Amino acid sequence: MTDQPPLPFGAFEFHATALEVADRLAAPVAGALAAWPDREAAGSVLYVETDPEKADTAVFCETYDVPLEASANCVVVAARRGGETTMAACLALATTRVDVNRAVRKHLDARKASFAPMDAAVGATGMEYGGITPVGLPAGWPLLVDAAVAAAPFVLVGSGRRRGKLILPGRAAAALPGAVVLPDLAG
Template structure:
């Protein structure tokens, strides 16, 4: 099944490429240009992962969240983004801490995450992040054919192949989660 057929199955209404700048932050719009993905609008009340999944019938295993973390490595505070499926639990103090080589690790405060990324909280995506920010993509994300991710704003989402995430210059793929059951 190609990406357009997948989108039709869940009734995602693709936005024309010329409308992307109106529905995406500039950093995201420039990075999605020319990529095989679908940008579509969602209602704000359906933007959060669980509400999105319930409204559109797409399983949590096909919804990926981008979470901004703050960590300390070699005495220096840094930030990284982690992309994980909505159906899995992030092993923050084990696998993530190890992958980052972090001495200390915590979730970034909302205002810090939005200031660093230039994106809306609840819509942060790995695409369009600052080049200096490491991006960890959970291996379970890579096992999916397509995933829905944030688009930098709450009123839009991106449907894409996980391979696009792995191709980001600062991306690293690692096993970072376990089943949430």
């Protein structure tokens, strides 16, 4: 392993380039990073080791000296129209809330949209609850990214597992497969 890359924020005991520690990531996340055609973007993703007992956002930010506005949440939604259900993920800063009833429903052209049940989200993504990340989502899923995330220098997201997080440039999050940046996704 090479020298540890510099962190843009936070105080973590262990961090490394995510590609160097693929064994610490959920399988879909490691696979997505390895296959990401944009090697510069893939190489910009950092992994930080964290305590899953300190996963609550406020406790996490205080424990690891992470600004709340640098933390982003990835939520899975189920959008329905007729008999069809479309699964999608939404990425928004932790200081905001995803507008599921208007922005998500409108963008996905659905009659109804709601947060997906935990079992459905975990089963479909192959990631742990509390660690779902936009990196490594199932093929074909839309990834709706709030414009504030895309504009952020760096954001902290899940790693696919409850232990550990990823830090990546906002522009890299906006370049993930299936990503669409929406100015009104969250508020």
